[in-house]
Amino acid sequence: MVRGRPGAPLRGVAGPTLTSVGTGTPPDAPARSDAADRTRPHAAPEPRPEGREVSRLWHVTLSVSGPDAPLADVRRALEQLAHDHPFLLTSRYANDHAEIRYWEEARDLHDAAAVALRLWGEHRSTAGLPPWEIVGLEVIDRDTYHQRIAEGYGPPPAAPVGVHPY
Numbered sequence: 001m002v003r004g005r006p007g008a009p010l011r012g013v014a015g016p017t018l019t020s021v022g023t024g025t026p027p028d029a030p031a032r033s034d035a036a037d038r039t040r041p042h043a044a045p046e047p048r049p050e051g052r053e054v055s056r057l058w059h060v061t062l063s064v065s066g067p068d069a070p071l072a073d074v075r076r077a078l079e080q081l082a083h084d085h086p087f088l089l090t091s092r093y094a095n096d097h098a099e100i101r102y103w104e105e106a107r108d109l110h111d112a113a114a115v116a117l118r119l120w121g122e123h124r125s126t127a128g129l130p131p132w133e134i135v136g137l138e139v140i141d142r143d144t145y146h147q148r149i150a151e152g153y154g155p156p157p158a159a160p161v162g163v164h165p166y
Contacts (some may be wrong), residue, residue, distance in 0.1 A: 066132030
């Protein structure tokens with residue numbers, strides 16, 4: 001495997017330098033003002049050079065439930081999930097259900113929802129999560145989240161950041 005500095009061309013390797021989506025503006029991208037974005041708050045993201053779209057932030061609320069599990073085990077598992085998935089904002093739990101809220105960076109709602117739907121199953125064994133099923137999912141964009149909060153009917157923080165019982 002050949003390693004180099006991220007974003008730097010590799011010596012002796014032909015081809016373009018690749019930049020990860022969401023790591024910033026590619027060096028050859030034209031300068032652009034964010035003023036246009038403020039005047040069009042619900043506009044679709046502009047495609048990047050090379051045809052790639054800009055990642056966006058999505059607020060995810062994932063609800064799971066299932067058979068009773070010891071509260072201490074549920075708490076420990078959710079704390080491990082928060083350690084494994086550092087974008088978790090808050091988790092609320094009881095012995096038979098839990099709610100997880102976090103921000104996901106993705107190209108569109110479909111990608112954010114797909115990641116959210118895999119989260120519980122993919123971390124079940126590594127975090128020791130209960131064998132519960134996903135019973136609810138809400139994915140909203142950042143503008144909608146902030147609009148709901150400003151209008152007073154959005155999802156207020158379930159609890160301070162962290163893992164908390166209901």
